[in-house]
Amino acid sequence: xxxxxxxxxxPGGFALDCDFTVPARGVTALFGRSGAGKTTxxxxxxxxxxPDAGRIVxxxxxxxxxxxxxxxxxxxxxxxxxxxxxxxFPHLPVERNLRYGERRSRAVERPIxxxxxxxxxGIGHLLARRPHTLSGGxxxxxxxxxxxxxxxxxxxxxxxxxxxDEARRTEILPYLERLRDTMGLPILYVSxxxxxxxxxxDTLVALREGRQVAAGPLAQVMSQPDMLPVLGRFxxxxxxxxxxxxxxxxxxxxxxxxxxxELRVPQVERAVGAxxxxxxxxxxxxxxxxxxxxxxxxxxLPAMVEDVRAQEGPYADIALRVGExxxxxxxxxxxxxxxxxxPGLTVWAMVKSVAVEGSRPEFRDAGPTAPR
Amino acid sequence: xxMLTPEEWTAVALSLRVAFWATxxxxxxxxxxxxxxARGRFPGRSLLDGLVYLPLVLPKxxxxxxxxxxxxxxxxxxxxxxxxxxxxxxxxxxGATVAAAVVSFPLTVNAxxxxxxxxxxxxxxxxxxxxxxxxxxxxxxxxxxxxxxxLSGALLAIASALGEFGATITFVSNVExxxxxxxxxxxxxxxxxxxxxxxxxxxxxxxVLALGxxxxxxVVDRRIRVMIGRA
Numbered sequence: 281x282x283x284x285x286x287x288x289x290x291p292g293g294f295a296l297d298c299d300f301t302v303p304a305r306g307v308t309a310l311f312g313r314s315g316a317g318k319t320t321x322x323x324x325x326x327x328x329x330x331p332d333a334g335r336i337v338x339x340x341x342x343x344x345x346x347x348x349x350x351x352x353x354x355x356x357x358x359x360x361x362x363x364x365x366x367x368x369f370p371h372l373p374v375e376r377n378l379r380y381g382e383r384r385s386r387a388v389e390r391p392i393x394x395x396x397x398x399x400x401x402g403i404g405h406l407l408a409r410r411p412h413t414l415s416g417g418x419x420x421x422x423x424x425x426x427x428x429x430x431x432x433x434x435x436x437x438x439x440x441x442x443x444x445d446e447a448r449r450t451e452i453l454p455y456l457e458r459l460r461d462t463m464g465l466p467i468l469y470v471s472x473x474x475x476x477x478x479x480x481x482d483t484l485v486a487l488r489e490g491r492q493v494a495a496g497p498l499a500q501v502m503s504q505p506d507m508l509p510v511l512g513r514f515x516x517x518x519x520x521x522x523x524x525x526x527x528x529x530x531x532x533x534x535x536x537x538x539x540x541x542e543l544r545v546p547q548v549e550r551a552v553g554a555x556x557x558x559x560x561x562x563x564x565x566x567x568x569x570x571x572x573x574x575x576x577x578x579x580x581l582p583a584m585v586e587d588v589r590a591q592e593g594p595y596a597d598i599a600l601r602v603g604e605x606x607x608x609x610x611x612x613x614x615x616x617x618x619x620x621x622x623p624g625l626t627v628w629a630m631v632k633s634v635a636v637e638g639s640r641p642e643f644r645d646a647g648p649t650a651p652r
Numbered sequence: 653x654x655m656l657t658p659e660e661w662t663a664v665a666l667s668l669r670v671a672f673w674a675t676x677x678x679x680x681x682x683x684x685x686x687x688x689x690a691r692g693r694f695p696g697r698s699l700l701d702g703l704v705y706l707p708l709v710l711p712k713x714x715x716x717x718x719x720x721x722x723x724x725x726x727x728x729x730x731x732x733x734x735x736x737x738x739x740x741x742x743x744x745x746x747g748a749t750v751a752a753a754v755v756s757f758p759l760t761v762n763a764x765x766x767x768x769x770x771x772x773x774x775x776x777x778x779x780x781x782x783x784x785x786x787x788x789x790x791x792x793x794x795x796x797x798x799x800x801x802x803l804s805g806a807l808l809a810i811a812s813a814l815g816e817f818g819a820t821i822t823f824v825s826n827v828e829x830x831x832x833x834x835x836x837x838x839x840x841x842x843x844x845x846x847x848x849x850x851x852x853x854x855x856x857x858x859x860v861l862a863l864g865x866x867x868x869x870x871v872v873d874r875r876i877r878v879m880i881g882r883a
């Protein structure tokens with residue numbers, strides 16, 4: 281497990297207060313807007329920033345404990361840190377950048393091999409180059425490789441894609457997915473981009489203005505109404521783990537099954553039986569009291585209202601139970617009153633749009649494994 | 653080589669030797685001082701700062717006289733240097749080297765300090781997360797990145813040591829072959845009835861040496877910047 285429970289106050293008025301325990305495997309995203317305290321948390325985990333009080337424990341190893349006066353120095357923590365701005369050593373060629381941490385790793389055995397990392401990140405042709413001759417995307421890949429070769433027990437990534445343009449981002453994301461799926465290394469991933477989080481994360485810690493809003497498995501956290509201030513109205517929604525049931529080549533559609541029924545979506549490039557993650561935004565779910573007959577929306581699901589939250593402002597947040605699953609919906613407060621939405625009411629959920637976020641292999645056992 | 657008389661060659665060779673050794677010995681101390689001034693947080697830092705830059709603003713004759721008082725044959729340090737180690741600085745090349753080193757020290761420290769302050773501390777943090785201790789980080793990251801500053805500081809030190817006059821003549825006097833560097837030789841020449849030609853030739857040498865070291869500094873600086881990827 282990775283346990284982070286820290287408090288910290290800065291003269292500028294910034295204060296951080298968080299307390300979460302997440303699995304020491306897969307990707308844990310620290311998510312929130314800038315100024316939320318995401319970077320400060322991983323700096324504290326790395327030992328770069330010292331919290332005022334608290335505890336940081338990674339896989340049984342105590343990094344920091346104010347009560348027991350433990351503060352392990354940065355270099356002894358063995359965490360790989362990938363900075364937003366790469367921070368390659370300008371005076372060393374790529375290969376010596378990569379070897380910098382490898383040479384200094386005290387591990388007797390080095391489970392993460394040089395050749396494997398170079399192959400994983402596709403940087404073999406860059407080894408002799410100088411950092412200033414690399415593109416932003418290449419630099420970031422080398423920085424990831426350098427961190428991996430230091431044989432870390434935990435990888436910290438601070439918005440590794442934020443400094444890159446859209447094309448470079450698309451170039452790097454597949455490498456990050458391969459890294460997640462092959463290295464068996466826990467990753468703390470800082471991001472303010474929902475797309476990245478949905479694509480990479482298994483666990484989510486949501487932060488807002490230095491406070492922890494929610495922490496837990498991604499799908500569970502994403503549908504919590506607490507997430508509204510973090511995500512905003514536009515992005516609030518539900519994540520559904522689905523199985524591809526069949527493809528309909530005539531209409532280029534696929535059918536996905538989830539706990540609450542089936543969804544018809546534009547054809548996904550996955551085999552029948554594959555697991556995919558689908559996202560339904562709350563604003564894309566409309567509610568009808570009777571089954572609508574002549575509508576263009578093809579995903580109609582029988583549902584039951586579980587909760588209605590409508591205090592002020594134009595919108596009401598509706599929690600629906602659909603079969604064994606849940607779905608968040610958003611309608612105007614006026615509509616909610618007109619329809620008389622209340623817990624227990626049976627309704628029809630009209631899902632106007634579904635985004636499919638890509639497939640997820642099952643977790644491998646913890647412990648580094650060589651990439652294929 | 654009859655461009656210069658043997659006496660003039662002696663002065664030129666002596667100047668180069670004094671300037672080289674003065675820079676050589678003061679460089680490690682200059683790096684250390686620059687590091688302490690740029691990174692250190694301790695009471696009395698401002699005082700140290702002032703002391704380091706003092707020789708730059710004091711009249712050089714005063715610097716020379718202070719050296720005489722402290723390191724001279726009966727100086728409070730000098731007498732022990734002689735008694736314990738047999739080191740005599742008065743009237744010797746070693747003394748001229750000390751005078752040149754003290755006078756050029758603030759310039760060297762300043763150049764190195766600017767270079768140190770330009771080093772991205774984020775790179776040092778990155779190095780530590782990769783398992784390097786503080787000392788390791790200094791030698792593997794900070795020092796290589798300071799290299800252009802250290803070299804330009806060294807060349808500046810050599811150039812200023814070549815031109816040192818006041819402190820040298822006050823501290824170790826004007827002894828041919830021992831302490832008579834180019835500036836002192838020019839000064840002597842102007843006091844001789846037929847010394848004008850000699851003064852002129854040595855002046856020319858001074859200009860060439862100064863210009864040469866400045867050019868060398870810019871070439872070396874450019875080379876190193878390319879080498880460490882700062883071009």
